[in-house]
Amino acid sequence: MVNRARLRAGDSAAIGSRLDTLDARVSLTQAPFVTAECDHLTRLEAATTGVCQLREIAEGVYCVEALFDVSGRLMWISPSIERLTGWTPETCLAAPDALALMVHESDRRYCLRMAQRVAEGSAGEDFEMRLLREDGRICWVACHWRPLGKHSAHPAGLRMSAEDIQARKETEYKLLETVTELRRAQALRERYLARSNDERQRLSALLNVIRLGILFMDRDHRVLYCNRAMLDIWGFPPDENLIGMRDVVLQSRIAELIEQPEAYIEHIDAVLRTFVVSEPYEVHFRDGRIVTDIAAVVEAVQGRRGIGRVWIYEDVTQQRRTAERLVELAEHDPLTGLFNRRRFHEELTRLLADASRRGVQVGLVAIDLDGFKPINDEFGHQAGDEVLVGLAGAVGDVIRRNEMFCRLGGDEFAVLVPDTEETQLCELARRILEVIEALRFDFGGRSVGLTASLGIAIFPHHASTAEQLIAVADQAMYRSKSSGRDQWTMAASGSDESARMGTSDSDEPNRRGD
Numbered sequence: 001m002v003n004r005a006r007l008r009a010g011d012s013a014a015i016g017s018r019l020d021t022l023d024a025r026v027s028l029t030q031a032p033f034v035t036a037e038c039d040h041l042t043r044l045e046a047a048t049t050g051v052c053q054l055r056e057i058a059e060g061v062y063c064v065e066a067l068f069d070v071s072g073r074l075m076w077i078s079p080s081i082e083r084l085t086g087w088t089p090e091t092c093l094a095a096p097d098a099l100a101l102m103v104h105e106s107d108r109r110y111c112l113r114m115a116q117r118v119a120e121g122s123a124g125e126d127f128e129m130r131l132l133r134e135d136g137r138i139c140w141v142a143c144h145w146r147p148l149g150k151h152s153a154h155p156a157g158l159r160m161s162a163e164d165i166q167a168r169k170e171t172e173y174k175l176l177e178t179v180t181e182l183r184r185a186q187a188l189r190e191r192y193l194a195r196s197n198d199e200r201q202r203l204s205a206l207l208n209v210i211r212l213g214i215l216f217m218d219r220d221h222r223v224l225y226c227n228r229a230m231l232d233i234w235g236f237p238p239d240e241n242l243i244g245m246r247d248v249v250l251q252s253r254i255a256e257l258i259e260q261p262e263a264y265i266e267h268i269d270a271v272l273r274t275f276v277v278s279e280p281y282e283v284h285f286r287d288g289r290i291v292t293d294i295a296a297v298v299e300a301v302q303g304r305r306g307i308g309r310v311w312i313y314e315d316v317t318q319q320r321r322t323a324e325r326l327v328e329l330a331e332h333d334p335l336t337g338l339f340n341r342r343r344f345h346e347e348l349t350r351l352l353a354d355a356s357r358r359g360v361q362v363g364l365v366a367i368d369l370d371g372f373k374p375i376n377d378e379f380g381h382q383a384g385d386e387v388l389v390g391l392a393g394a395v396g397d398v399i400r401r402n403e404m405f406c407r408l409g410g411d412e413f414a415v416l417v418p419d420t421e422e423t424q425l426c427e428l429a430r431r432i433l434e435v436i437e438a439l440r441f442d443f444g445g446r447s448v449g450l451t452a453s454l455g456i457a458i459f460p461h462h463a464s465t466a467e468q469l470i471a472v473a474d475q476a477m478y479r480s481k482s483s484g485r486d487q488w489t490m491a492a493s494g495s496d497e498s499a500r501m502g503t504s505d506s507d508e509p510n511r512r513g514d
């Protein structure tokens with residue numbers, strides 16, 4: 001019996017009808033009559049069985065296999081097309097143009113070109129293309145065209161094998177995306193790095209041209225950066241590399257340069273215990289320079305902990321000298337170098353306040369030169385200046401350290417004497433008259449001398465305010481002038497009252513110390 005179970009409906013119609021005929025004949029005729037026919041059918045059955053097996057294999061393959069005739073019509077396609085695209089084999093076979101149905105339009109021309117080459121005798125080659133799924137999505141396949149009946153000169157058709165590579169393509173895409181993303185990130189990093197390097201160069205150039213010394217210390221108290229001015233201020237060679245140096249080493253290097261290094265290190269320790277901007281601290285160098293330092297915590301961009309500290313040093317020596325010079329100019333008479341009227345008033349106010357607090361006396365000796373104008377007139381202004389300078393020096397020599405000798409203007413001078421009493425002031429006046437009388441100047445071969453008239457007033461004995469004290473001393477001085485000059489006069493008790501009234505009878509003229 002023919003094993004029909006091994007044949008399937010839909011196999012070649014010709015073979016099927018031959019088998020049906022054979023079955024009928026075997027049942028109706030004698031065996032010898034049909035022996036030859038049986039042999040033939042046995043071979044046919046074997047061939048059919050082989051075809052069935054091949055078909056089973058073809059239909060069971062995972063890849064898509066398709067056969068096209070020479071005109072490009074789809075003859076057969078494996079059921080796996082449905083798994084891959086959603087299209088059933090029947091739909092594909094029924095389509096007027098199966099390739100148009102299955103292949104994505106972007107790849108269709110290329111697919112046809114590859115098929116055309118094989119049809120013309122070229123060897124097929126692998127290529128990749130997109131199939132169009134029934135749901136509109138795409139599915140990547142690795143494809144290969146081969147000729148059917150490859151031993152004949154003209155192929156009977158073409159066979160297309162397509163392998164699902166969608167998962168691989170997706171992996172490739174993801175990989176490509178990752179690589180692209182990495183490249184973009186790398187390019188961005190390089191751009192940021194280049195920008196940050198430029199920024200650092202600019203900052204470094206800026207920090208190196210400014211006069212302020214700048215030192216960055218990290219959290220571990222090591223030098224992170226310092227500019228040229230910092231090296232210069234602290235006496236390091238310009239090419240010395242301090243990066244990484246610990247603060248204690250740095251301190252030991254600078255200690256010998258400054259006065260009171262222990263106090264400075266104490267200041268640094270105190271600053272390190274705080275997190276605020278430090279008050280300016282003046283560092284006095286042994287070579288006379290004065291440098292201020294200020295420190296501040298460098299905040300981290302993220303997080304609350306500081307990433308170190310910045311120390312800023314400024315050499316203020318010149319500023320201090322200029323300020324001192326300005327004070328000097330503001331408080332001193334440029335010709336004689338004595339304190340001027342402005343400083344005289346400040347000092348008088350201060351002394352009176354101090355004397356009031358301590359219950360002591362302050363003396364004021366007013367001095368006015370006698371006959372100074374004729375020297376100017378006769379020998380010139382320069383000769384007058386010479387007299388003023390000589391007198392300032394000579395009288396300055398008899399002034400004690402705690403006394404203050406001032407030029408109030410023109411030929412007017414004054415001496416402020418703190419914590420004093422009448423006898424001491426009289427003695428001072430006597431000494432002043434003495435040195436002035438002793439002064440000799442040589443102008444044009446002529447020996448010239450001069451005298452002075454002095455008035456003495458005592459706070460709070462003669463006056464209770466600075467203005468009153470000046471007025472009383474002036475009155476006493478004028479009394480000396482009007483009584484013959486070259487003498488001192490002590491203001492009398494209650495003289496402030498008489499000054500206010502315009503009289504000066506109570507003064508004691510001609511009380512010369514000698």
Ligand SMILES: Nc1nc2c(ncn2[C@@H]2O[C@H](COP(=O)(O)OP(=O)(O)OP(=O)(O)O)[C@@H](O)[C@H]2O)c(=O)[nH]1
Nearest residue numbers: 368369370371372373374376381382384385410411
């Ligand atoms: N050379 C010089 N003369 C000055 C300066 N300041 C003021 N004088 C002059 O000092 C003189 C002061 O005038 P007076 O006090 O009247 O001169 P005096 O001859 O001393 O008069 P008596 O006080 O009455 O003795 C004036 O001639 C001023 O021009 C100065 O800085 N240099």
